[in-house]
Amino acid sequence: MKEKYKEHLIIDEKHMMQTIEITKKMIEKREVKYEENKMNTWKEFFRFESLKYCVMAFISMILLILIAPHVYNSGYVLCCLNTGMIGLFAMVDMFQSDRIGMEELLRTVKINPSHIFIYKSNIYLIWNLVSSLIFNFIVVSVDQNLDYMTAVFYSLVPPYLVSGLLLLIVDHVKNKSAIILIYGATMVLSLMMVNWMIRFIDIPSFIILPILMISFAVYCVGTGYHVYRMEKGVLSWN
Amino acid sequence: MELRIEELTKQFGKTVAVDHANLSLHEGVIGLLGSNGSGKSTMMKMICGILPSNSGNVFYENEEILKNYDNYVMNLGYMPQQLGFYPNFTVQEFLEYMSVVKGLKKEFYMKKIEELLMKLNLEEKRKAKIKNLSGGMLRRVGVAQALLNEPKILILDEPTAGLDPKERISLRNMISRLGEESIVLLSTHIVSDIESIADKIVIMKKGKILYYDTPENLLKMMEGKVYEVVCDRKTAERYMTEQIVVNVKKHHDQYTLRIVSDEVIEDGTSIEAGLDDLYLYHFNDEVKLEDF
Ligand SMILES: Nc1ncnc2c1ncn2[C@@H]1O[C@H](COP(=O)(O)OP(=O)(O)O)[C@@H](O)[C@H]1O
Ligand SMILES: [Mg+2]
Numbered sequence: 001m002k003e004k005y006k007e008h009l010i011i012d013e014k015h016m017m018q019t020i021e022i023t024k025k026m027i028e029k030r031e032v033k034y035e036e037n038k039m040n041t042w043k044e045f046f047r048f049e050s051l052k053y054c055v056m057a058f059i060s061m062i063l064l065i066l067i068a069p070h071v072y073n074s075g076y077v078l079c080c081l082n083t084g085m086i087g088l089f090a091m092v093d094m095f096q097s098d099r100i101g102m103e104e105l106l107r108t109v110k111i112n113p114s115h116i117f118i119y120k121s122n123i124y125l126i127w128n129l130v131s132s133l134i135f136n137f138i139v140v141s142v143d144q145n146l147d148y149m150t151a152v153f154y155s156l157v158p159p160y161l162v163s164g165l166l167l168l169i170v171d172h173v174k175n176k177s178a179i180i181l182i183y184g185a186t187m188v189l190s191l192m193m194v195n196w197m198i199r200f201i202d203i204p205s206f207i208i209l210p211i212l213m214i215s216f217a218v219y220c221v222g223t224g225y226h227v228y229r230m231e232k233g234v235l236s237w238n
Numbered sequence: 239m240e241l242r243i244e245e246l247t248k249q250f251g252k253t254v255a256v257d258h259a260n261l262s263l264h265e266g267v268i269g270l271l272g273s274n275g276s277g278k279s280t281m282m283k284m285i286c287g288i289l290p291s292n293s294g295n296v297f298y299e300n301e302e303i304l305k306n307y308d309n310y311v312m313n314l315g316y317m318p319q320q321l322g323f324y325p326n327f328t329v330q331e332f333l334e335y336m337s338v339v340k341g342l343k344k345e346f347y348m349k350k351i352e353e354l355l356m357k358l359n360l361e362e363k364r365k366a367k368i369k370n371l372s373g374g375m376l377r378r379v380g381v382a383q384a385l386l387n388e389p390k391i392l393i394l395d396e397p398t399a400g401l402d403p404k405e406r407i408s409l410r411n412m413i414s415r416l417g418e419e420s421i422v423l424l425s426t427h428i429v430s431d432i433e434s435i436a437d438k439i440v441i442m443k444k445g446k447i448l449y450y451d452t453p454e455n456l457l458k459m460m461e462g463k464v465y466e467v468v469c470d471r472k473t474a475e476r477y478m479t480e481q482i483v484v485n486v487k488k489h490h491d492q493y494t495l496r497i498v499s500d501e502v503i504e505d506g507t508s509i510e511a512g513l514d515d516l517y518l519y520h521f522n523d524e525v526k527l528e529d530f
Contacts, residue, residue, distance in 0.1 A: 033343060034312070048335045048338065100322045105336075108288055112342075178525070
């Protein structure tokens, strides 16, 4: 039957010749198909996935630096704002990758969503750390006030804690807007908590470290749990 | 090369989407034919390993696919039915992105993308954003990303949906060529999409595989079941309520009907069967107008 129909297939001569030419060239210089160097893969991946968000976060940071000297207690408040903003970018990004079709597609490739997710969230947290440090360093050197350094560490608590908690619940909540609401509310709450701790109770700096550790642990557990669910294919947000 | 499916079953609540399916696929174009909701997409997702089955397994070269999934996906190209690709990527960016997540080498994929854009007539659209593409173009981008890693197993879920006749023909030509060296499984509920290119056809109904055979053999079963009747309007109306009428042509006051029937039609002449007849013979009870 196939033969019978072959004669009816419309052949576009020009297009066919072009295709043959190109295919010939391809075969001549066929390279190795797969990338062995993981670094290169991630470099490319960074270009596509994270670059624009990092640039946006960087610009927002510069804006914050500009207004910092004019705000009371600016160091940690702006720090928290900054982390909140980066968290928001991460969030937007997470939802972008959760599209019907795309999600299915990405599960049939080598670097699957659980890899991508870990990669992404870590990029944001590293970026967050670096930009907070830069930001605070600038504020400190301008204001000559070393108290801001404590705020740097405080500002890392909310993203870790919130991301970690979020990752624990995310697979059990079907409604996306609920997730965004929970995320926003938790972020605001933890920012307020940090703010309150610094402003009104004079807690010694050595307490910051354990708090940060706990947040980090929550984050690790959350990530692990989420990835475990993902690999089992039981993501329920479609 | 063999892709084997054994007793594959998937249930969603009370719906049995795929019911103890058994298949053995080899190189060539295999058309998966069935009405909407017959379980085509569900079966394809299980073949791709992205939907866990309730029971049964998929084997590639005698190995259960999930055992060595990383290796399996290197041979796999998949185009899902829903094409919710990143809307703000351009066609070029999207294809590069997919190449990266497929773990391909840059020197390789940059050339491959050129080749595919050319083959799929997408060159002019390389800088267009995904969200601005027409349905047909999006489909072609979907096919292009599936072909990036030169897969040995190509799974296309309704690749021809939304394409115009010209696009259909060029896609058909391309798929037919691909079938020469890989296993190409494509689903559709439109018979004409596959009748010219399929080496084998799987007919699925309500999750069950009714037939898996060459088009020739499937048509043999229909021999003597297709009739042509020339009659007036009144008789035509009667036939249309009593029989499976595949086609009606009107010429002045004369109606020419194409009827599929198990019984002998007295005033009709027996004619050669086509796959359309076969499809209607099996899906008459659930055919909707939109399928044509
Ligand atoms: N995720 C799902 N949850 C519940 N039911 C589903 C799901 N996916 C498919 N189904 C059901 O399984 C059946 C087969 O669906 P599908 O495989 O999409 O059919 P086809 O692709 O042939 O149109 C349908 O009855 C559909 O409603
Ligand atoms: Mg479907």
